[in-house]
Amino acid sequence: MKTLLVLLGLMMSVSASAAPSKQIQFKMKNGDQSSPMPPEQTDPVESAKPIRVATARYKISRYEYAKLPDGSYDFKKTVLCTGDVNINVFDVRNNGTVVNAPIESVQCADTIAQKAIWVGGALTLTSEELIDVKEDVKYAFGMLTVSVLGNGTDPVIQPIESMETSSGGTKDVNAKSFVLGIMPARQAISVGTVFYSGLLDIKD
């Protein structure tokens, strides 16, 4: 009898644990030496100094996985905001270390969700990946993080997940943009899955 009750308690505690049951980690293609951290927790390497600042244009969109009346599904895309953000440019040829360089953060209100999309984080610069680059200085491509805030002032209510750059990585120096994406936990306000994507174009 007592054993059964204990078993019951265990089952309830397991079932009551919050979804998702398995944390998804999207890994960087190369040079990922540690799990991405929220921007406020990044630890820039002091020895790495930006040689100049470039401007990058961002665009954040919300994708909603919407159910149609006939039972099928579609994506609905809503552009939430665009703007410019300063981005540090480093010379990362000297050694093989990975530098987490903080960049500006931007906020982007999602009025439908009544949430704010906060974009910020670190560019992960990997000199190892730039070894083939002939020019002295190149932009390193990296990752940004996106999080969903409560109302723009509340603390983060959704955990920040990392994302993978997708436009060719650091060796493709001509690709001056990359896409970031996040698929946060299912939003209660949505019919289907909501995730946010952004585009950061380095304008040079």
Next chain:
Amino acid sequence: MRKIIVLAMMIISAFTHAAGRVGGGKLSNDDDLYQTKLPAAFSEYEMFDETVRLVGPMATLASGVSSPQFIEVYRFVNESPIKGTSRQVVEDFYTQNSWQKIGHTDLCIDVYVKKNLSAITYVAVWGNQAGVVMVGQNNKLTSLSINQMIQNIELLPGACSWK
């Protein structure tokens, strides 16, 4: 003692009305009485109240934006826009709404597919509101993986419930 066992069964049952369970490389559902193999490329998963989300590698959407590929699995009873229970009613609805009917080795299972530019939706039905809906991005890997999951559906005893 019997009351406690009944209570335990009720509690277990309360937590098994989700879209499915994942384990041993399979997705199964005790309400709709089926199981199917998980596709190799979608080994990560998240469980929610009404859906199981299988997560695969990154892909580029038709709009040019990159995101992880995913397959969302829902129960047919929660997603179907029709409440009819006869096989003919179900078939009439889907075929009249431009869904394509495809075959399945289990003759009890009717499968309908609909694609648009960005998404692909599969519906597999095997009786009185019993079935599964799987949806994902409309790309090669996701489409193939959903199709494999649909074709690998094995019904458990008592699942086929057409009237």
